[in-house]
Amino acid sequence: MNSQSGMAIKAEGLxxxxxxxxxxxxxxxxVPKATIYGFLGPNGCGKSTTIRMLCGLLSVSAGRAEVLGxxxxxxxxxxxxxIGYMTQKFSLYEDLTTEENLQFMGQxxxxxxxxxxRRISQLLDxxxxxKLKDRRAGSMSGGQRQRLALAAATxxxxxxxxxxxxxxxxxxxxxxxxxxxxxDLCDQGTSILVSTHYMDExxxxxxxxxxxxxxxxAEGEPLVLMEQMGAHVIELEAENLRVLKTRxxxxxxxxxxxxxxxxxxxxxxRSIENPVTYIQQALGSSLTCNVVHPSLEDVxxxxxxxxxx
Amino acid sequence: MLSIRRIHSIVQKELKQLSxxxxxxxxxxxxxxxxxxxxxxxxxxxxxxxxxxxxxLSGSAVARVITxxxxxxxxxEIKHHYTTPKEAEQAIVRGEIRAALxxxxxxxxxxxxxxxxxxxxVDASDTMVSSAILQLRQMPLDQIIxxxxxxxxxxxxxxxxxxxxxxxxxxxxxxxxxxxxxxLTMTMIxxxxxxxxxxxxxxxxxxxxxxxxxxxxxxxxxxVPYIFIGxxxxxxxxxxxxxxxxxxxxxxxxxxxxxxxxxxxxxLTLGLIxxxxxxxxxxxxxxxxxxxxxxxxxxxxxFPYEAMPKLAQNIAEMLPAxxxxxxxxxxxxxxxxxxxxxxxxxxxxxxxxxGIVLAAFRFSKRLD
Numbered sequence: 001m002n003s004q005s006g007m008a009i010k011a012e013g014l015x016x017x018x019x020x021x022x023x024x025x026x027x028x029x030x031v032p033k034a035t036i037y038g039f040l041g042p043n044g045c046g047k048s049t050t051i052r053m054l055c056g057l058l059s060v061s062a063g064r065a066e067v068l069g070x071x072x073x074x075x076x077x078x079x080x081x082x083i084g085y086m087t088q089k090f091s092l093y094e095d096l097t098t099e100e101n102l103q104f105m106g107q108x109x110x111x112x113x114x115x116x117x118r119r120i121s122q123l124l125d126x127x128x129x130x131k132l133k134d135r136r137a138g139s140m141s142g143g144q145r146q147r148l149a150l151a152a153a154t155x156x157x158x159x160x161x162x163x164x165x166x167x168x169x170x171x172x173x174x175x176x177x178x179x180x181x182x183x184d185l186c187d188q189g190t191s192i193l194v195s196t197h198y199m200d201e202x203x204x205x206x207x208x209x210x211x212x213x214x215x216x217x218a219e220g221e222p223l224v225l226m227e228q229m230g231a232h233v234i235e236l237e238a239e240n241l242r243v244l245k246t247r248x249x250x251x252x253x254x255x256x257x258x259x260x261x262x263x264x265x266x267x268x269x270r271s272i273e274n275p276v277t278y279i280q281q282a283l284g285s286s287l288t289c290n291v292v293h294p295s296l297e298d299v300x301x302x303x304x305x306x307x308x309x
Numbered sequence: 310m311l312s313i314r315r316i317h318s319i320v321q322k323e324l325k326q327l328s329x330x331x332x333x334x335x336x337x338x339x340x341x342x343x344x345x346x347x348x349x350x351x352x353x354x355x356x357x358x359x360x361x362x363x364x365x366l367s368g369s370a371v372a373r374v375i376t377x378x379x380x381x382x383x384x385x386e387i388k389h390h391y392t393t394p395k396e397a398e399q400a401i402v403r404g405e406i407r408a409a410l411x412x413x414x415x416x417x418x419x420x421x422x423x424x425x426x427x428x429x430x431v432d433a434s435d436t437m438v439s440s441a442i443l444q445l446r447q448m449p450l451d452q453i454i455x456x457x458x459x460x461x462x463x464x465x466x467x468x469x470x471x472x473x474x475x476x477x478x479x480x481x482x483x484x485x486x487x488x489x490x491x492x493l494t495m496t497m498i499x500x501x502x503x504x505x506x507x508x509x510x511x512x513x514x515x516x517x518x519x520x521x522x523x524x525x526x527x528x529x530x531x532x533v534p535y536i537f538i539g540x541x542x543x544x545x546x547x548x549x550x551x552x553x554x555x556x557x558x559x560x561x562x563x564x565x566x567x568x569x570x571x572x573x574x575x576x577l578t579l580g581l582i583x584x585x586x587x588x589x590x591x592x593x594x595x596x597x598x599x600x601x602x603x604x605x606x607x608x609x610x611x612f613p614y615e616a617m618p619k620l621a622q623n624i625a626e627m628l629p630a631x632x633x634x635x636x637x638x639x640x641x642x643x644x645x646x647x648x649x650x651x652x653x654x655x656x657x658x659x660x661x662x663x664g665i666v667l668a669a670f671r672f673s674k675r676l677d
Contacts, residue, residue, distance in 0.1 A: 091515055
């Protein structure tokens with residue numbers, strides 16, 4: 001059914017409650033196959049909970065989700081061989097070596113001995129782990145562990161990969177490399193769902209869902225989201241930026257103001273036709289104001305603004 | 310300079326954390342409370358109600374009178390009457406009784422002079438039990454049975470006591486096999502209970518449950534390595550006991566290991582159950598101690614089972630260590646075979662099966 005529709009994940013009204021607390025509130029999702037789909041949101045917004053429901057680790061309180069054409073509530077066990085999951089915290093065994101960890105995971109997935117040997121040597125090569133073959137995971141750096149974790153998650157060649165904040169313990173250079181590997185996987189037909197709170201990472205995704213307080217705030221391709229966002233972005237250069245910022249935030253149509261070095265980045269509601277004049281009227285015409293291209297952070301601030309104040 | 314304020318801040322933080330770990334907080338109160346009450350009542354070095362059998366080859370009224378007098382001391386409690394000494398000895402090997410009183414066919418004739426009247430056959434592996442029976446030797450029977458016309462010499466032992474299995478009455482003989490029960494309880498429960506909790510604490514479990522592995526597979530896989538560790542430990546204890554303390558191994562090794570395997574299985578499943586309840590390794594350790602203490606004090610390791618009050622016996626009966634204590638002593642000291650220890654074997658098998666089903670059931674493959 002989903003293979004026809006080309007969707008790796010379909011969810012309708014997906015909800016998860018912990019007691020009275022609604023962690024995920026009626027989310028609809030359509031994740032196309034062979035794409036990298038991002039979950040962007042602050043900590044505690046329900047990203048991990050959603051991923052855990054989609055993996056069948058948490059039961060669904062309401063709504064339904066189909067992953068690779070299988071209902072997660074009913075067919076969680078069948079799904080396990082077809083998905084790979086990389087947890088937020090490193091969850092392989094620190095007292096085993098790279099090779100031993102991979103061997104263990106391969107055996108858990110019942111890969112045949114010959115196939116497992118081939119896969120391991122392939123993966124050691126792909127993820128530049130060959131030199132670390134006999135190193136224990138506990139003594140490896142954040143970047144090395146993360147490569148190992150990705151290798152383990154892809155060992156059984158899953159159709160769909162869930163990555164829960166995979167780069168939180170990794171330096172920028174390793175993050176770049178890591179994303180290159182993700183695009184390689186995606187190119188080979190793997191669907192990837194990745195959660196992050198880094199804007200630059202979110203921008204690399206084919207599609208994005210912005211989550212806040214368990215609700216889906218916006219969804220679409222990053223570029224489209226930036227173009228269609230409901231605010232103008234103005235950069236303002238002046239002295240006394242802290243004072244200006246306080247004054248700006250009192251104005252009704254100003255959605256946000258944030259200092260970036262010597263400038264103030266101001267979001268003005270779309271309903272204002274000429275935002276530069278609007279600001280100059282309010283604060284004095286001598287101010288230097290420029291309309292600039294929106295970034296994903298601007299999108300994020302715009303769609304999550306209401307809840308944050 | 311030590312700063313009182315800084316020390317105080319740490320103390321305050323520790324207390325806050327402690328009070329929030331409800332399991333630990335509960336154990337802080339429960340361990341002394343429950344254990345003190347339990348052992349205060351249960352620990353009793355004054356041995357009474359030793360289960361014994363009677364073999365009356367004389368069929369005489371005198372035998373019945375003596376039996377009554379012996380029962381009246383409350384040191385022993387008559388469980389069974391056997392027709393031959395052989396049967397009584399087999400019952401001792403099986404552990405049904407600790408001693409048997411055998412009246413010879415010529416009992417009436419022996420009332421004359423300074424003959425002993427009857428013989429106690431005692432399982433002397435527990436020195437507390439054998440001392441209690443040895444004391445019966447001197448019990449005054451003269452007033453009740455002695456007819457002055459018989460010229461019986463008074464103040465001489467009325468019974469002859471034959472000490473089986475430990476004639477020199479060394480306590481090591483009883484302690485060494487018992488120690489294997491205590492050590493296995495400690496290591497087997499602790500290893501398994503922390504094994505799963507450790508994976509949970511380190512985050513390994515979250516990954517593991519997204520794999521196709523089944524709960525029962527995980528449980529069995531976790532247990533198997535420790536079975537070998539347990540067998541190794543028992544081998545070390547018995548070998549050293551034999552070499553250093555000269556403790557005999559009267560039973561066959563096959564039966565020693567068969568009994569041990571049953572106990573290891575039961576202890577490991579108990580550990581698994583704990584691991585599905587405990588959230589941290591510290592909690593798992595505390596729960597292990599909670600099982601370990603009664604396993605040392607109530608299982609018959611320190612004090613004879615029979616000397617404990619009924620309630621303590623009932624609690625002891627729920628501990629796998631009590632059953633193994635009986636089995637390993639029977640096999641090692643009395644040369645019993647596992648199949649005669651039917652009750653204890655079945656109990657341990659039943660416990661293990663129920664335990665592993667319960668643990669696998671409690672260990673759901675979801676996080677919620």
